[in-house]
Amino acid sequence: MDLNFTPEEQAFREEVRAFLQSDLPDDIRAKMKGGKRLVKDDYFRWHQALSKRGWLATNWPKEYGGPGWTPVQKHIFDEECYSAGGPRILPFGVNMVAPVIMKFGSQEQKDYYLPRILNLTDWWCQGYSEPGAGSDLASLRCSAVRDGDHYIVNGQKTWTTLGQYADHIFCLVRTDPDAAKPQQGISFLLIDMKTPGITVRPIILLDGEHEVNEVWFDDVKVPAENIVGEENKGWTYAKYLLTHERTGIANVGASKAAMLHLKAIARDQMKNGRPLIEDPLFRNRLAKVEIDLMALEMTNLRVLAEVQSGGAPGLESSILKIRGTEIRQELTDLARRALGPYALPFQSEALDGGFNGEPVGPDYAAPKAQQYFNMRKLSIYGGSNEIQKNIIAKAGLGL
Amino acid sequence: MDFSLSEEQRMLKDTVERLVRETYDFEKRQKIADSEEGFSREVWGQLAELGLLGVPFPEDFGGLGGGGIDLMIVGEAMGQGLVVEPYLATVVLGGGLVELLGSDTQKEEILGAVVGGEKLLAFAHGEPDSRYETAHVRATAEKVGGGWKLTGRKSVVLNGGEADTLIVSARVSGAHDDEDGIGLFLVGKDAANLKLHSTPAIDGTRVAEIALDGVEIAEDAVLGTPGACFHAIEEVLARAVILLSGEAVGAMNMAVDTTVEYLKTRKQFGKALSQFQVLQHRAVEMRIALEEARSLAILAAARLGEPRDVRELAVSAAKSGIGRHARFVGEQAVQLHGGIGMTWEVPVAHYTKRLVMLDHLFGDTDHHQERFATLSDAAA
Numbered sequence: 001m002d003l004n005f006t007p008e009e010q011a012f013r014e015e016v017r018a019f020l021q022s023d024l025p026d027d028i029r030a031k032m033k034g035g036k037r038l039v040k041d042d043y044f045r046w047h048q049a050l051s052k053r054g055w056l057a058t059n060w061p062k063e064y065g066g067p068g069w070t071p072v073q074k075h076i077f078d079e080e081c082y083s084a085g086g087p088r089i090l091p092f093g094v095n096m097v098a099p100v101i102m103k104f105g106s107q108e109q110k111d112y113y114l115p116r117i118l119n120l121t122d123w124w125c126q127g128y129s130e131p132g133a134g135s136d137l138a139s140l141r142c143s144a145v146r147d148g149d150h151y152i153v154n155g156q157k158t159w160t161t162l163g164q165y166a167d168h169i170f171c172l173v174r175t176d177p178d179a180a181k182p183q184q185g186i187s188f189l190l191i192d193m194k195t196p197g198i199t200v201r202p203i204i205l206l207d208g209e210h211e212v213n214e215v216w217f218d219d220v221k222v223p224a225e226n227i228v229g230e231e232n233k234g235w236t237y238a239k240y241l242l243t244h245e246r247t248g249i250a251n252v253g254a255s256k257a258a259m260l261h262l263k264a265i266a267r268d269q270m271k272n273g274r275p276l277i278e279d280p281l282f283r284n285r286l287a288k289v290e291i292d293l294m295a296l297e298m299t300n301l302r303v304l305a306e307v308q309s310g311g312a313p314g315l316e317s318s319i320l321k322i323r324g325t326e327i328r329q330e331l332t333d334l335a336r337r338a339l340g341p342y343a344l345p346f347q348s349e350a351l352d353g354g355f356n357g358e359p360v361g362p363d364y365a366a367p368k369a370q371q372y373f374n375m376r377k378l379s380i381y382g383g384s385n386e387i388q389k390n391i392i393a394k395a396g397l398g399l
Numbered sequence: 400m401d402f403s404l405s406e407e408q409r410m411l412k413d414t415v416e417r418l419v420r421e422t423y424d425f426e427k428r429q430k431i432a433d434s435e436e437g438f439s440r441e442v443w444g445q446l447a448e449l450g451l452l453g454v455p456f457p458e459d460f461g462g463l464g465g466g467g468i469d470l471m472i473v474g475e476a477m478g479q480g481l482v483v484e485p486y487l488a489t490v491v492l493g494g495g496l497v498e499l500l501g502s503d504t505q506k507e508e509i510l511g512a513v514v515g516g517e518k519l520l521a522f523a524h525g526e527p528d529s530r531y532e533t534a535h536v537r538a539t540a541e542k543v544g545g546g547w548k549l550t551g552r553k554s555v556v557l558n559g560g561e562a563d564t565l566i567v568s569a570r571v572s573g574a575h576d577d578e579d580g581i582g583l584f585l586v587g588k589d590a591a592n593l594k595l596h597s598t599p600a601i602d603g604t605r606v607a608e609i610a611l612d613g614v615e616i617a618e619d620a621v622l623g624t625p626g627a628c629f630h631a632i633e634e635v636l637a638r639a640v641i642l643l644s645g646e647a648v649g650a651m652n653m654a655v656d657t658t659v660e661y662l663k664t665r666k667q668f669g670k671a672l673s674q675f676q677v678l679q680h681r682a683v684e685m686r687i688a689l690e691e692a693r694s695l696a697i698l699a700a701a702r703l704g705e706p707r708d709v710r711e712l713a714v715s716a717a718k719s720g721i722g723r724h725a726r727f728v729g730e731q732a733v734q735l736h737g738g739i740g741m742t743w744e745v746p747v748a749h750y751t752k753r754l755v756m757l758d759h760l761f762g763d764t765d766h767h768q769e770r771f772a773t774l775s776d777a778a779a
Contacts, residue, residue, distance in 0.1 A: 001408075001468050002401045003701045009400070072400060263779065277776070284765075287772035291695075291720045294713075298694035305402045319687050386680070393679035397659050397686060 003301075005076070013076050020084040023049040027353065032085035035367030037209070037351040040165045046087050047120055057094045057118055064102060064110075065118050071304040074248065082253035090162065093117040093124035097170040100188065100237050104229035113190070127157040127171035127191070127215060128238070135387050137172070138182040138235065142217060144173035144189055146224065146231075151175075151189065153197075153220040159381070163200050163213035167193050176232050188234035190226040197221070205377075207370040208348055242383065249317060249382075250300040250324035255293055258331040262286070265338045265364060276338055289330045296323050315396030318388040325378035325385060336372040343369045402697070404468070411465070412472045414449055419480035425746045428481055432603040436561060438484045447516025452490055455638060456498055460510040467703030470638055471645035471696055478649025481746075481753055483603050485519055488558035491642050493520025495635035496566050496583060500623030505585075509564070521562035523553035523586075523609050524632070531762040533633055534578045538611060540569035540625065547621065549584060549614040557760075559607025560597025563588055567611065568632065571625045581632070582625030590614050602756040603749065630707075636761050637714045641703060644696035644717045647725045647757050651689045654732040654750045658682060661736055661747075678735060685731050688724035695720045712774045719767035722758040729754035 005013070028042050050056040058074050060066025069077070089095070098117050101109050116122040133140040142155025153173060163169070169191050176185030193200070197220035202210045229237055266277035266286060276282050303316045313320075336343045342361035349355055350366040359366060379385040393399040404412065422445065431439045446452050454469050456462025463469065470491065477486065494513045497505055497520075512518035529535035538551020549569050559565060565586045573580030586593065594610040623631060659682055662673040672678050699717035702710050729751035733740035740747050758764055 001404065001697070001701050003698070005400055280769075283772045284768050287719070287768045287775065290775060291716045291768070291771060292691070294698060294716050295691040295694045295720055298698050299690055301400060302402050302694065302697070305400055309403075315686075316690070319690055323687065323691070389680045389683045390676070392683045392686060393676075397679075397682055399659065399662060399673040399679045399682060 005072070009072060009076060012073055013080060016077050016080040017084070019053060019055070020080060020086060023053065024084055024086050025049070028087065029085040031353055032087060035351070035364070035371060036353055036355075038087055039353075042353075043087060043090060043165070044120065047089065050089065051118060051120055056089065057098065058089075059095055060098065060102075064098075064114055071307045072301075075252075075300070075304055078248055079253035079256065082257040088254075090123075092126050092161070092166070092170075093122065093168075096126060096241060097124050097168075097190070100170070100228060100241055103240060104188075104233075104237050106225070108225070109190070109228065122168050123166045124168045124170060125160050125163040125166035125193075125215075127160060127169045129159045130156055131158055131214075135384050137238075138186070140172055140174060140186065142171065142173050143177065144175050144187060144222070146175070147221075149224050151222045151224060151227070153189070153191065153217040153222055155217050157215045157217075158203070158212075160200070160213040160215050161211060163193075163215055164202065164210065169193055169215065170228075172234050172238055175234075179232065183235040185232055186234040186238070187231050188228040188237045189222060190228060191220065191222050195220050195222065205374065207373045208346070209370070209374065211374075250296055250320040251328060252293070252297045252300050252324070255296070255324070255328050255331060258328065258335070259290060259293055261364075262331055262335050262338065265335060268362065268364075269338050269340065282334075282338070285334060289327060289334065292323070292327050292330075296320070296327055299323070315392045318383075318392045318396070321382065322379075322385045322388050328378055329375050332368075332372040332375045336368050339365050339368055343372075346370075404472075407463075408468060408472060411454070411463070411469055412476070415451055415473050415476040416479070418445060418449065418451075419476045419482060423480040423482060425481075425749075428483065428603075429749075432483050432599075437599065437605040438558075438561065442482075442484055443516050446484065446486070447514070450514075452486075452516055453510075453514035455491065455495060456510055456514065460498070460506055461514040462510070467638070467641045467700035468697075470642045470703075471648075471700040474642040474645025474647075475649035475652075475696075477642075478646035478651075478753070479653055481603065481650065481749055483605075485521070485558035485561055485605075487639060487642055488522065488562065489513060489518075489520045491639050492522035492557070492635055493562070493564070493566055495638055496522065496622060496631060499631040499634060500583065500628060505622065509585075518564065519558065519562045521556050521559045521565050521607075522635075523556045523559060523565045523567045525554050525556065527552055527554050529554075531766040532576060533636060534581070534629060535576050536568050536570045536581050537575045538567070538569040540571050540582050540584060542571075543615065546615055546617045547582075547584060547625075549586065549611045549616065551611050553609040553611070556607045556609055558605055559609055560595060560605055565609070566622060567609075567614075568628070569611075573626075578629040580626050581628045583622040583628045583632075584616055585620040585622055586611075586614060586616055590616070600756065602753045633707075633711070637699075637703060637710055639761055640714050640718050641696070641700045643757055643760060644692070644699055644721050647721045647754060648689070648693050648696050650750045650754050651685075651692055651725055651728045654728050654747060654754065655682070655685050655689050657747050657750070658685065658732045658735050665737075672735070681731055681735060685728045688727050692721045692724040692728075708774065708778060712771065712778060715762075715767040715771040715774060718762055719764045719771055722764035722767070725754040725757055726764075 025045055054067055057066045062068040101113055130140050144151040144153045171189045172186050173189050174185050175187040179185030197218040199216040200213050203212045267275050269276040271279045303313045342365040345360040347360055347366050453462035454465040454473055458464050497509045541548045567584045567586050568581055570580050571582045592612045592614045595607050597607040600606050665672045695717040699713045702713035732747050733751050736747055
């Protein structure tokens with residue numbers, strides 16, 4: 001047993017660091033470090049830099065233009081990106097719809113869509129959840145009725161993350177309302193957002209930000225060749241997507257960066273004339289979450305090693321999702337609490353890149369309460385943590 | 400990065416797990432724990448025969464040359480069977496100190512006898528007011544004539560009553576909590592002016608209170624350099640934490656499995672307990688706690704050979720985190736078993752007792768969380 005990275009992996013880490021040093025634009029790095037708001041152009045330029053280097057689609061096989069990295073290399077890459085202040089790679093195109101197209105799509109779909117994802121021509125968003133179908137996704141009702149060479153889509157999708165930037169949406173739609181089980185009448189459909197009849201409306205979240213949307217479909221005509229795989233088999237493809245590439249799910253890199261930032265705040269904030277980090281109660285809260293993060297990192301590395309040697313993670317994926325999100329939430333909770341009263345001021349304009357007004361309180365204070373409230377989403381999305389526990393109970397413990 | 404076991408480690412795991420599984424069932428364990436000596440000479444002989452009493456020692460002294468991972472493997476098997484034999488006291492603590500500090504003669508004689516199963520050791524270090532502070536030693540060692548005179552009290556000494564030789568820590572200089580100034584001395588169990596009171600512990604093991612009222616020992620009973628023993632003590636305690644981490648993982652594993660099985664068989668309100676989502680989720684939380692504990696045990700075990708700051712950070716992370724997770728699993732195992740979990744007759748109650756009491760050895764969750772904070776600050 002050896003917890004150290006191999007010399008090759010260390011060299012790879014250096015290569016990633018050098019790339020981040022030279023190719024991550026400074027203004028984006030500064031925004032990330034300062035907790036500022038990112039706009040579409042920030043994501044675009046960062047993705048472009050990665051695409052140019054051939055590192056955008058880190059999970060893709062080489063034949064489709066991926067870098068052919070091992071799970072450990074991907075982990076190192078994620079960790080270094082977060083540490084340097086690189087924004088997350090938006091998953092909807094490269095890591096969500098692409099693997100489904102690769103696995104189940106037609107040759108035409110592969111030839112058309114995959115290069116456009118890789119060169120950033122198309123921006124994708126995800127059309128899964130509906131107002132009546134959250135954790136119980138299979139109860140979705142958005143319908144697609146075959147009419148000659150087209151499907152006519154009617155219904156509503158919601159929680160569409162960054163749908164306002166997207167020009168394509170991959171949707172789960174109901175093609176057989178009379179199927180014996182709700183899972184059996186669902187299809188996986190690729191839709192151009194410019195098609196007439198589609199309306200995107202912003203949903204403002206509790207942190208005041210426009211991150212998600214609702215998308216309405218009103219007699220939207222979608223070419224029949226845009227269906228992925230077979231009609232009524234969409235649930236199988238969606239499940240494949242859920243199990244595909246879950247090793248990044250623990251988000252260890254993001255939490256490690258957040259831990260360092262939190263400690264810096266605790267050194268700067270004062271309590272009774274001493275740095276907050278010396279306060280016995282707060283320092284023990286910090287120690288507890290840091291220990292939990294070390295355990296999470298080890299669990300994650302163990303799963304990566306298992307995947308690297310050909311294994312498939314089982315209940316571990318759900319464990320990593322649950323603990324990874326709990327720990328990240330705990331870190332944002334402590335950052336908010338570290339600020340004391342200065343967590344209260346809500347200066348939304350201070351989060352814009354060009355803001356040059358007077359900050360209220362310490363310059364790191366403005367986004368902290370917002371981030372705390374935003375991160376409550378982690379235990380709800382991607383299969384809520386309660387759903388993950390159901391999965392472990394059933395598949396892992398046989399209960 | 401590599402999480403696989405070596406060929407030797409796989410063999411070690413097979414050997415020790417088979418011994419526990421095939422010869423150490425719950426009834427036998429209870430009989431052994433209730434016996435006069437509180438452990439079994441027969442089992443001890445089997446451990447010796449299989450070479451298991453030499454796991455951490457160099458091959459020159461009949462050992463297997465094992466490291467942290469090997470100790471974790473042994474600990475995990477012992478946790479699965481709730482083994483009460485004095486492995487921690489004799490092999491890890493006592494033997495470890497002799498290995499790190501002993502003269503060639505001492506190593507040859509003492510380690511040889513330990514590996515062969517002929518000699519039991521105990522480490523008499525804790526004191527009535529030392530709590531979990533490793534450097535806290537008030538007992539004194541005074542140079543007299545051709546030897547030393549030891550005076551003081553030692554408390555909650557693991558297997559002190561069963562040991563042939565005690566390794567006693569006593570101060571030769573400095574204040575009661577200085578790291579410098581601690582010496583170690585070999586004291587026979589029948590030494591004059593030594594009073595020993597052995598009691599059972601609530602988890603089935605044995606501990607002793609010891610009073611040293613001017614115990615005289617010869618110069619050749621000194622272990623290491625008097626006054627310069629702290630770092631060896633700390634290293635041996637790191638090994639002890641690794642063994643206990645493995646033990647906690649082994650016992651947690653049993654507690655989780657037993658509880659899951661129970662949920663599937665026990666019926667209330669006309670259906671199996673496993674049908675109730677609130678109980679399913681509790682079982683899942685136990686399973687998650689086990690996984691986290693295992694990760695921390697591996698972390699500490701793999702870091703044993705690293706420089707002190709790296710090693711001790713991992714040790715404190717493991718002891719604190721595992722202490723928390725072990726208590727959770729233990730308490731929930733009893734809770735999910737309901738009334739039957741409260742009884743002496745079911746194994747789960749005894750797993751729970753061990754899982755909770757492990758936290759009282761070598762620093763509890765709070766102690767190590769605080770220590771971790773300090774070590775982590777120093778590393779930043």
